[in-house]
Amino acid sequence: xxxxxxxxxxxxGLVVGIGLAAASKIFYVYVDPQILAVDDxxxxxNCGGCGYPGCGSNAEAIVAGKSPPNSCVAAGPDVAEAxxxxxxxxxxxxxxxxxxxxxxxxxxxxxxxxIYDGLSDCRAAALLSGGMxxxxxxxxxxxxxxxxxxxGALSMGPDGLPKVNEEKCTGCGACERVCPKHIITxxxxxxxxIREYTTEDCTTPCQRACPAGIDICDYIRQISLGNYHRSxxxxxxxNPFPTVIGRVCPRPCEDDCRRQLSDEPVAINYxxxxxxDYEKKIGKRILPYKAPDTGRKVAxxxxxxxxxxxxxFMARLGHEPTIYESTDKLGGLLRTAIAANRLxxxxxxxxxxxxLEMGVRAxxxxxxxxxxxxxxxxxxxxxxxxxxxxxxxxRLARGAGKTVETPVPGMYLLIDLLRFDGEEAGIDGLxxxxxxxxxxxxxxxxxxxxxxxxxxxxxxMFQERKADSPLDAEQLAALREDGVEVLFDAGVxxxxxxxxxxxxxxxxxxxxxxxxxxxxxxxVLSAGRFPQLIxxxxxNRVQPVSDADAEPGAGEVLSEKxxxxxxxxxxxxxxxxxxxxxxxLLAKGDVLSDFSGAIRAIGAGRRAAAAIHQTMYGIPxxxxxxxxxxxxxxxxxxxxxxxxxxxxxxxxLCDEPDCVExxxxxxxxxxxxxxxxxLQCGLIxxxxxxxxxxxxxxxxxxxxxxxxxx
Numbered sequence: 001x002x003x004x005x006x007x008x009x010x011x012x013g014l015v016v017g018i019g020l021a022a023a024s025k026i027f028y029v030y031v032d033p034q035i036l037a038v039d040d041x042x043x044x045x046n047c048g049g050c051g052y053p054g055c056g057s058n059a060e061a062i063v064a065g066k067s068p069p070n071s072c073v074a075a076g077p078d079v080a081e082a083x084x085x086x087x088x089x090x091x092x093x094x095x096x097x098x099x100x101x102x103x104x105x106x107x108x109x110x111x112x113x114x115i116y117d118g119l120s121d122c123r124a125a126a127l128l129s130g131g132m133x134x135x136x137x138x139x140x141x142x143x144x145x146x147x148x149x150x151x152g153a154l155s156m157g158p159d160g161l162p163k164v165n166e167e168k169c170t171g172c173g174a175c176e177r178v179c180p181k182h183i184i185t186x187x188x189x190x191x192x193x194i195r196e197y198t199t200e201d202c203t204t205p206c207q208r209a210c211p212a213g214i215d216i217c218d219y220i221r222q223i224s225l226g227n228y229h230r231s232x233x234x235x236x237x238x239n240p241f242p243t244v245i246g247r248v249c250p251r252p253c254e255d256d257c258r259r260q261l262s263d264e265p266v267a268i269n270y271x272x273x274x275x276x277d278y279e280k281k282i283g284k285r286i287l288p289y290k291a292p293d294t295g296r297k298v299a300x301x302x303x304x305x306x307x308x309x310x311x312x313f314m315a316r317l318g319h320e321p322t323i324y325e326s327t328d329k330l331g332g333l334l335r336t337a338i339a340a341n342r343l344x345x346x347x348x349x350x351x352x353x354x355x356l357e358m359g360v361r362a363x364x365x366x367x368x369x370x371x372x373x374x375x376x377x378x379x380x381x382x383x384x385x386x387x388x389x390x391x392x393x394x395r396l397a398r399g400a401g402k403t404v405e406t407p408v409p410g411m412y413l414l415i416d417l418l419r420f421d422g423e424e425a426g427i428d429g430l431x432x433x434x435x436x437x438x439x440x441x442x443x444x445x446x447x448x449x450x451x452x453x454x455x456x457x458x459x460x461m462f463q464e465r466k467a468d469s470p471l472d473a474e475q476l477a478a479l480r481e482d483g484v485e486v487l488f489d490a491g492v493x494x495x496x497x498x499x500x501x502x503x504x505x506x507x508x509x510x511x512x513x514x515x516x517x518x519x520x521x522x523x524v525l526s527a528g529r530f531p532q533l534i535x536x537x538x539x540n541r542v543q544p545v546s547d548a549d550a551e552p553g554a555g556e557v558l559s560e561k562x563x564x565x566x567x568x569x570x571x572x573x574x575x576x577x578x579x580x581x582x583x584x585l586l587a588k589g590d591v592l593s594d595f596s597g598a599i600r601a602i603g604a605g606r607r608a609a610a611a612i613h614q615t616m617y618g619i620p621x622x623x624x625x626x627x628x629x630x631x632x633x634x635x636x637x638x639x640x641x642x643x644x645x646x647x648x649x650x651x652x653l654c655d656e657p658d659c660v661e662x663x664x665x666x667x668x669x670x671x672x673x674x675x676x677x678x679l680q681c682g683l684i685x686x687x688x689x690x691x692x693x694x695x696x697x698x699x700x701x702x703x704x705x706x707x708x709x710x
Contacts, residue, residue: 038083047172073170073171099145099164101139102184105159121144122144125142137200139162149175188291190317192237196628197628201628202683204682205258209253210238223271241598243277243279244598254269266675266678271666274668274671297382298384299384300314301387303332304332307332307386308355308605309604313605313610315360316358319613323363328364369407374408374500378568386612387531404416410502413524414442414446417446417524431455433519434455434458434524440526441471443471444478450522450524460484460487461492493571497570503566504519531585534570534572536615538568572585577627649671651663651664
């Protein structure tokens with residue numbers, strides 16, 4: 001019996017073993033050892049500060065590339081370094097993200113359209129006609145953000161707005177995720193530079209009209225409080241040339257100032273000049289905040305206003321920008337195009353020196369194409385090159401009007417091709433395939449000249465649809481008889497090359513909404529300036545273009561060929577948000593001659609810096625669907641109440657015969673009086689009679705009461 005029992009037990013064990021083995025094969029769950037290693041390195045707090053429900057989920061996100069190695073807010077830099085080592089990565093210093101309320105006035109002082117005694121949750125209240133406040137975009141004041149904060153960094157203030165304890169805030173983003181109105185968001189130097197305003201932001205009319213997007217209300221409020229140091233810092237968040245712009249700005253912000261609904265606009269730009277002159281007068285540089293150093297190097301070709309602005313914002317993003325300027329001084333057209341009694345050179349030099357003090361290097365007397373080239377920079381340790389060489393007026397100012405400049409390999413301006421013969425211009429050949437981008441009826445002459453200069457194939461690319469062709473049927477037929485291919489709905493979006501030679505062009509077929517890449521040796525642009533292109537080393541990607549989609553005569557179309565065909569690529573910075581849907585060089589809204597105002601060049605410089613930064617980190621150059629533009633539909637008011645008439649301060653003029661400047665600037669009393677005229681607007685809110693701005697809280701807190709609120 002013992003033998004039988006043992007045999008039965010053995011057989012049963014064997015059956016069970018086989019069953020378990022089979023089950024292990026069926027129900028086996030593979031766990032990536034890298035995920036296990038990362039999970040072990042994490043502290044196991046499961047606080048949710050990383051945005052995931054626990055450390056295990058965050059470990060999976062890190063390995064999947066959805067979360068960075070330093071995403072754990074409960075761990076120190078040693079944990080981030082350990083995780084980076086597991087991932088075979090290195091990490092850069094991370095600037096702290098801090099929660100930042102974005103509403104100007106609180107529920108306590110706001111006009112209320114109804115009383116709500118239901119659920120004390122912002123998300124529930126927001127479903128009821130946007131909330132109980134007159135301004136449906138404003139903070140509801142129920143404190144849902146405070147309840148979800150795991151670190152005790154948030155509290156509700158007496159004005160009904162959240163207050164942030166920056167020492168406790170970890171930047172986990174829980175408050176941002178729970179806020180139904182996007183009132184409280186994460187903020188950092190990088191976020192503030194690269195982001196565009198959205199329709200969810202509590203922006204003011206003057207701020208929306210400013211091409212640089214300066215927080216005008218805040219810097220004027222700081223002047224009212226006598227905090228001139230902070231006022232300069234606020235201005236420099238978006239404008240590295242406050243002393244210059246305070247003298248030469250066309251002041252579009254004042255055209256939209258809400259104060260004019262009562263009497264006259266606030267002297268916004270004169271107040272900017274007052275704050276900037278204060279910095280110069282005390283002789284102590286006031287610099288805005290910077291992100292930690294990244295060690296990434298960027299070259300900027302052109303030391304004019306846009307190039308300097310781009311370098312300023314690149315330095316603030318933590319990178320190491322170097323400006324290459326062909327003349328012996330930085331400043332571009334600002335040195336030659338503005339009368340000295342409006343802009344003395346010591347004023348310009350003061351602002352430029354401030355940019356250099358941010359960590360910007362400059363090499364003057366270095367011309368692109370003579371002393372260096374794009375490919376020579378990219379072959380060094382430079383990660384990106386930005387072209388900001390200016391337009392025809394810049395060329396004339398530096399005495400180069402009779403020369404043909406080709407800062408972009410294989411790119412010429414149409415005006416140069418038409419006004420010079422080949423030998424006179426120094427053009428020794430355009431190569432086999434020439435692409436003419438735009439040009440109207442001038443492309444007929446340009447095509448003929450291209451043939452004379454050796455082109456075997458000429459392609460004309462028009463942004464316009466065929467129905468809107470600048471050429472009539474007879475002219476089109478004549479071009480095609482000469483073997484010229486004419487493409488419509490075609491916008492050049494990207495250039496590719498090897499060394500100092502253009503090899504391929506990417507363009508959009510707007511009618512069919514896809515891109516094509518064709519071989520080309522030369523591109524000729526119908527513009528008065530070279531586009532502001534960003535050059536990077538070619539990415540290892542594939543151009544999925546079918547030979548069957550090729551237009552006859554459009555050149556060799558690449559079919560599944562990798563980026564090894566070229567060494568560098570060039571593309572534009574993203575366009576102004578109002579025209580973001582436009583594609584290609586020479587698209588609607590692109591600068592074709594030169595910027596119409598210095599403040600617009602500054603705004604373009606910030607966008608260029610944002611685009612370069614995002615490109616270096618592999619972040620797509622996209623904008624949110626609700627990005628704020630000049631045609632966005634947002635709340636506003638067309639009348640104000642309770643605002644007594646208060647005359648605008650008049651800028652004093654110099655009455656001496658040897659005046660250095662025609663305008664002498666506001667005195668301190670004049671500046672404080674003018675700043676007090678500001679209504680401290682929110683979206684639809686403004687200060688009414690009897691509300692003193694002098695009693696307002698400090699900069700990081702909310703402004704004084706007003707009604708209606710938003």
